[in-house]
Amino acid sequence: MLLADWDISGKHVLITGASAGIGKATARDLAERGAVLTLAGRSEHKTRQVIEEIAAGGGTARFLQIDLASPSSVMEAAEEFLSLRQPLNVLINNAGVGGTKGITPEGFELAFGTNHLGHHLLTRWLEPLLIESSPARLIVVSSSVHHNVKSIKWRRLQRRTSSPLGNPEYRTSKLANILDARRWAQRFEGTGVDVHIVHPGLVASEIWRDLPLPLRRMFANKGQSIEEGADTSIWAATSPELDGVSGRYYGKRTEKRISDLAADADLADQMWDRTEEWLSDWLPLG
Numbered sequence: 001m002l003l004a005d006w007d008i009s010g011k012h013v014l015i016t017g018a019s020a021g022i023g024k025a026t027a028r029d030l031a032e033r034g035a036v037l038t039l040a041g042r043s044e045h046k047t048r049q050v051i052e053e054i055a056a057g058g059g060t061a062r063f064l065q066i067d068l069a070s071p072s073s074v075m076e077a078a079e080e081f082l083s084l085r086q087p088l089n090v091l092i093n094n095a096g097v098g099g100t101k102g103i104t105p106e107g108f109e110l111a112f113g114t115n116h117l118g119h120h121l122l123t124r125w126l127e128p129l130l131i132e133s134s135p136a137r138l139i140v141v142s143s144s145v146h147h148n149v150k151s152i153k154w155r156r157l158q159r160r161t162s163s164p165l166g167n168p169e170y171r172t173s174k175l176a177n178i179l180d181a182r183r184w185a186q187r188f189e190g191t192g193v194d195v196h197i198v199h200p201g202l203v204a205s206e207i208w209r210d211l212p213l214p215l216r217r218m219f220a221n222k223g224q225s226i227e228e229g230a231d232t233s234i235w236a237a238t239s240p241e242l243d244g245v246s247g248r249y250y251g252k253r254t255e256k257r258i259s260d261l262a263a264d265a266d267l268a269d270q271m272w273d274r275t276e277e278w279l280s281d282w283l284p285l286g
């Protein structure tokens, strides 16, 4: 199996949100394949436990402090990573919140601010390094729930989560992930950087921790393990058959259809332009 992989051994991989869940399972697997990992997370304590586990198995991983809900934290994390002067062959934008209500310090709905804005900003900062390190991959962890969004309520993106369980806001953030990833695929065309969008399937992870107990129980019973959930991310990061293919969406290692909204190029432009405007104080110069 290892021989058939896009050779990840010795390649530099940055994963957001590897302290738990799908990100943690992805990190453990890629470390076993010899990738040199940076695990970017908000909880140093939790992430260091994963790093120790990886080191005990002979793998290499370092910690990078990042709070994706805070643009200045994202900018500082990117600057710190760039100061290491090492390549970046795979960026896995995995971290996420769902079903947690709140607002970011800059006034964005929590899931949108974390899942979309934080990752957009991180990718903007790391874009030149990905290109310089090509062949490279950007993996965007989205979700099939983006299919349930009928329209983007723009004003709701700039206020506290208003729905009872935060589900519509979470779905919108996952739609934003796809719109953004498809724009990234266009932007990276001809650079050797491919973009792969993945849906992990329903996973019994920590992401549902703020939902009411009956829902949490249902997700825990019906969800796959974190290792099963990580499978498509790992495949997208390592599979040779995806070389030169970009901007497509996969579940269970198979290309899947995205919603009409997610395929809407005008909406993707609108999302990109608004995102750039909202993040203008933190974007890299040039």
Ligand SMILES: NC(=O)c1ccc[n+]([C@@H]2O[C@H](COP(=O)([O-])OP(=O)(O)OC[C@H]3O[C@@H](n4cnc5c(N)ncnc54)[C@H](OP(=O)(O)O)[C@@H]3O)[C@@H](O)[C@H]2O)c1
Binding pocket: 016, 017, 018, 019, 020, 021, 022, 023, 040, 041, 042, 043, 046, 066, 067, 068, 069, 070, 093, 094, 095, 096, 097, 098, 114, 141, 142, 143, 144, 199, 200, 201, 202, 203, 204, 205, 206, 207, 208, 223
């Ligand atoms: N679970 C599912 O059924 C499912 C289905 C479809 C898609 N997904 C997607 O899969 C991805 C991973 O989710 P998961 O299920 O593995 O969830 P999880 O177990 O809750 O893990 C989420 C990770 O994101 C990190 N994170 C959250 N907020 C952050 C922030 N502000 N800054 C930096 N890191 C932050 C968490 O850190 P802490 O440990 O500090 O909280 C954790 O490491 C998400 O993008 C999610 O939308 C999940």
